[in-house]
Amino acid sequence: MRAAKSAYPLTWRIMDALEAFAAFVWPARFGRAIPWLMLAPALLLVGLLVLGLWQIGDASLRTLDTSTFLMSETYTLANYRRAFTESLFAVVAWRSLAGSLMVTAVTLILAFPYAYVMVRTSSPVIRKLLLIALFLPFFIGQVVRAYGWLIILGNQGMVNEALSLVGIAPIRLLYNYWAVLFGLVQYMLPFAVLMLAPALTAIPEELEAAAGSLGADWVRTFRHVVLPLARPGLVGAGLVVLTLSLTDFAMPAILGGGSQDFIANAIYDQFFRTSDQGLGSTLALLLVATGSLLVGLVFTLFGAGTLAMGRARQ
Amino acid sequence: MTAPLSKTIVLWIFVAAVLILLSAPTIVILGASFTSGNIITFPPEGFSLKWYEKIATSRDLWDAFLRSLYVSVICTIVAIPVGTLAGIALAKYAIRLEKSVQIYLLLPFTIPLIGSGIGLMLIFGEARLLGQLWPVGLACCVINLPFMIWAVTASASSLDPDLELAAASCGAPPLSTFFHVTMPAVMPGVISGSLLMFILALNEFLVSLLLTDARIVTLPVQIYNSIRSIITPDLAAISVVFIACAALAIVLLDRLVGLEIFLKSK
Numbered sequence: 001m002r003a004a005k006s007a008y009p010l011t012w013r014i015m016d017a018l019e020a021f022a023a024f025v026w027p028a029r030f031g032r033a034i035p036w037l038m039l040a041p042a043l044l045l046v047g048l049l050v051l052g053l054w055q056i057g058d059a060s061l062r063t064l065d066t067s068t069f070l071m072s073e074t075y076t077l078a079n080y081r082r083a084f085t086e087s088l089f090a091v092v093a094w095r096s097l098a099g100s101l102m103v104t105a106v107t108l109i110l111a112f113p114y115a116y117v118m119v120r121t122s123s124p125v126i127r128k129l130l131l132i133a134l135f136l137p138f139f140i141g142q143v144v145r146a147y148g149w150l151i152i153l154g155n156q157g158m159v160n161e162a163l164s165l166v167g168i169a170p171i172r173l174l175y176n177y178w179a180v181l182f183g184l185v186q187y188m189l190p191f192a193v194l195m196l197a198p199a200l201t202a203i204p205e206e207l208e209a210a211a212g213s214l215g216a217d218w219v220r221t222f223r224h225v226v227l228p229l230a231r232p233g234l235v236g237a238g239l240v241v242l243t244l245s246l247t248d249f250a251m252p253a254i255l256g257g258g259s260q261d262f263i264a265n266a267i268y269d270q271f272f273r274t275s276d277q278g279l280g281s282t283l284a285l286l287l288v289a290t291g292s293l294l295v296g297l298v299f300t301l302f303g304a305g306t307l308a309m310g311r312a313r314q
Numbered sequence: 315m316t317a318p319l320s321k322t323i324v325l326w327i328f329v330a331a332v333l334i335l336l337s338a339p340t341i342v343i344l345g346a347s348f349t350s351g352n353i354i355t356f357p358p359e360g361f362s363l364k365w366y367e368k369i370a371t372s373r374d375l376w377d378a379f380l381r382s383l384y385v386s387v388i389c390t391i392v393a394i395p396v397g398t399l400a401g402i403a404l405a406k407y408a409i410r411l412e413k414s415v416q417i418y419l420l421l422p423f424t425i426p427l428i429g430s431g432i433g434l435m436l437i438f439g440e441a442r443l444l445g446q447l448w449p450v451g452l453a454c455c456v457i458n459l460p461f462m463i464w465a466v467t468a469s470a471s472s473l474d475p476d477l478e479l480a481a482a483s484c485g486a487p488p489l490s491t492f493f494h495v496t497m498p499a500v501m502p503g504v505i506s507g508s509l510l511m512f513i514l515a516l517n518e519f520l521v522s523l524l525l526t527d528a529r530i531v532t533l534p535v536q537i538y539n540s541i542r543s544i545i546t547p548d549l550a551a552i553s554v555v556f557i558a559c560a561a562l563a564i565v566l567l568d569r570l571v572g573l574e575i576f577l578k579s580k
Contacts, residue, residue: 019487035407039415042400042463044455045392045491046421052433053425059436110335119577130329130565131573137336139560141517143534143541144553148339150545151354158342186335194576202579204428218321240423247426249520254541264428264520271432279434288429293425 053288060279065164069279075243077281089266089283096262099177100246103184107241108234110185115233116226117194119200138190146254149183150174176259183251188244192237199233200226235302243291263287335432342555347550353452354545365551375552378536381447385532388451389515390508392464396455397511401466402496406475409469430457431524438525449526450532455514461514465507466500468578473499500570509570513563515557 026037061075083089118130136144152158153173160170173179184225203226211221227234255260261269263283270280346354371373381457409415417419422430434453443449473496478501481491497504519534526535533552540549567573 002425015490015493022489023487029384033405033506035409036404038399039409041396041544042419042459045452045459046419048437048456049421049425049430049433052430052435052437055436056429056433057439066549113325114332117325117329127577128568128573130333133333133336135564135567135573136340136557136560137512139517139563140340140553140556141519141534142519143519144343144556145339145392147537147541147545147549147553148343150541151342151550152338154333154545154555156353158360166462186339189332189336197577198449198579201577219320243424245427247428248522249428249536254538264426267428267432284432291429292427294425 003012009045025097033236049105056281056285056288060285062278064276064278069275075314079278080286082279083282083286088212092261092266095260099181099184099262100242103181103188103245104238106181107185107188107192108204108238110191110231111196111237112159112234114189115193115196115200119197121207134193135188138187138194142187142248142250145187146183146250149179149186149255153179174255174310175259177256179255180252180260184245184248185254187248187251188241191240195237196230196233197242199230199236201227235298239295239298243294246294247287247291256270320485343473343550343553344557346547347554349547349550350544352414354547354550365547369551369555372548375533375536378531378533379555381530383448385454385518385522386512386515388448389454389458392452392455393459394504394508395460397459397507398466398500401503401507402470402500404463405467405470405473413494420460420461420491423460427457427520434521435524435569444525445527445530447526447530449543450522451515451523453521454518455511457513457518458511459523460506461510463578464501465510468575469500469503472497481505504574506567506575509541509563509567513560516559 014122019112026034059071060079062071062073062078063078064070065072114134118127118134121127121130130219149253153171154160155170155174159173164170207225207229208221213223216224221237246262247264248262249268252260252262252265256265264287267280267283267287270276270283326328334423340467347365348361349359350364350496351359376536403409404412406414425433431453434456438444438449438453477499478495481495482488486494517534518532519538522532522535522536526532531539533555537549538553
């Protein structure tokens, strides 16, 4: 009895039962559907977002009755008219768009050398340190990081105290546009470096050596060899930084102090301050459309870059 | 090959600037949390642990932290099977409409967080689920799902398909092949992906802000609500909790799969 048990242990029996069950509910001739079966839960989960967009679309076509605070029963385009004509939204949209473009440029310029050194350094210790310095803020979250900047840049913050030691009057560093952009660059750096690094790893070091041996100095090698070959990474990183900073909420809210609203803050206010779900939904939908348009444009122009998640190209 | 001096200098100026930019908030928060003064000043006034005592006895903060942990656990538990199966399917099989499926699964990234958050708020509101915590966990899972799928596809595409065929030709039925050949190969991706999902859900702010009410705020929302113009050190002490969690996650990630996995080219 005992010998038999050890010869055919319980786990095997369980596996046999599972295999029989699997073969019963999913015979081999259904094999072609297996990938879809595996994808189904993910497709369903993401379906929640599609459903949410549908709801937003529905709400965007209803106006708020200010006497009863109920949404209208009939559909109208009045919210879209307001979104496009009221100057407040144009100001906010322009501020967000210009800001996110600047943030993207600065972030890429700063992230590229960091990613390059991290990938190319011959010292494993330096590489590890650079990775840790990158992941720590990435894992800490936006609110805490913004709070750190409040301590540093506040009116009685570190920078101003240090300035007063050398006799300079306090400068108002917070609650302006540049503080928000500064916070966004810091928030985006880890994303950018992590999207750039795989693309840089893919560039053979010999290519740079070859360019060097043909007489190119390192600046020219960078411009004509490294940068063009790193394009998938630059596309991926640029796109992620652009869309995330365009739609960010926390940095404008905390470092802008309410005076530097981005689109997301305007949407939030429509929902929670003026309780106008219709107009808020309209703005949200327009933002989603803008974001998708940007992504689509970049994908068709440059390809998916390092964002692709399918099979490795053979 | 030794790099020219000018290249080294220019590169390291950038690296140093980025290092300062990345680390300054963390270091300052750590320093501020040990102050013995009642407001944060520079240079700090003396050393004390009194703010840690204060947060340790604060029921509100503890509850908010536990709620954040709960949200992260829900998010990770859902993400592991869903993301793993989808990742393996994308990496292994040539399916029809592959491009469309990929674009669809990237929706959580291409739809701005405020859009996803508001959409989920509307449908959870319709389904009368607002005011509970598990929908927040589910929402965190949806918006970060591409991270999990990426992590898994990255390790699954390095799995030689011949290995699975070999297992099958040795007589292993499909499930055994899956558990003994496929799963061990994608394990590094599953581990790094689920760690990422956990820590991102722990830190998730905007979606939590939209989906929670005053009774069930998570810790990032609690901190956001407490930020006032006068900066008190108790917030610094709570923030150190997040720093500690982040440090722990990094150590785990490094031990289990190695941070260098993120430098691998696809």
